[in-house]
Amino acid sequence: MAVAPALHAQDQAKSEANTKPRPHVVVIGVNGMELDVIRPLLLKGEMPNLERVVNNGAYGKLRTVSAPNCPRVYSTIFTSTKPDEHGVTGFLVGGITANTNMLKEEPIWSVLSRNDVTVGMANVPATFPVMPVNGYMISGMLTRGKNCEDGVLCAPKLSEVEGGDAVYPRSMQPELLKNVGDFYIDCERMPGASDLKGHEKEVIDKWLDKVQLIRDEQTKLFDYLLTKHPTDFTMLGQSCEDRTGHWLYPIAPFNAGYNASINSVRVEAFPDQYIAFDKVLGSILKHVDENTYVIILSDHGIKPLREFENKDPHAHMDHEKTTPVIAKHDFADGDDVPGSFFAMGPGIKHDSRLMGFEASVYDITPTILHIYGIEQPKQMRGRVLTEIFENTDNKTAPSSSK
């Protein structure tokens, strides 16, 4: 495996890079973005920025892996290999919180870095501790820290990170603290059943306020990075949508786990997360010109619990054991909870829809490498999503140069 940094590219590659501008690609990962919830919001005009991407690009379901969860799927996206091959099979691997040292296959940031593409990543799940790249990396979900010692589904602040580096290069950390502030790296832990009991409304509202605070901080971070540290390839992550869906999905009284004192209080909370995400997207799109590729993806969807899943050994196992979870995504059949994929950019078809399960999480990295004209490493299992490009005969996607 070669996760080595490749920080010092060959002179030849450097001179080539100087003469030929590289394409810009911005990837925004939204944990568990659920098309069943997104589509009505698009129809109502409540996600105008995503609507712009849909109208000017290609979109569809994204086939995921079995029993999907963030570290398992993101590591599959990073490497285009199966969970058993890349090694990050879930939140815990051999009783230890999943971390980047477990990766057994080369991830996209390493392939791009050694091909002299500049890389910037922030708040992407399963990137802790950060790895050296030809640019910067700020970790996301599964970062360990104060009050979040196991690193699972909680929110250390940047200054509270423990057990590894959350920022590469290290010199960037004081710069971020000074210019962005001490932001939360991941979304907030869900409240436990005992905290909720008798105080449901106030606990829910307080939690939602914290979630929005975290999103505002991340928006400020992304804006700073895109302004002050532009890179050829940029990948940004959002995780509060999924966290909210697990316990505030707008379910009906007949659904498994319905509890009126929680589930009738803020029925708009989950759709509202996507409306809030759309504003984050709007802020990112301000940095995007017509020669930039924008890819928005989710690692899986999320659906209400189903009674028959109680017989499934995976049922009720995801996330915190203390929270009354009413929706989940780690169904044994990953096709029950497909992710989603949206792409726009030079040479990508407009208003084009991908049908069925053609596009999968394995295809993301090969498609991005294709945009940069980088040959797909042999171990990668995905394929280039040629059907999203106008000219499928064209082996190399149009460059960003004009």
Ligand SMILES: [Zn+2]
């Ligand atoms: Zn989740």
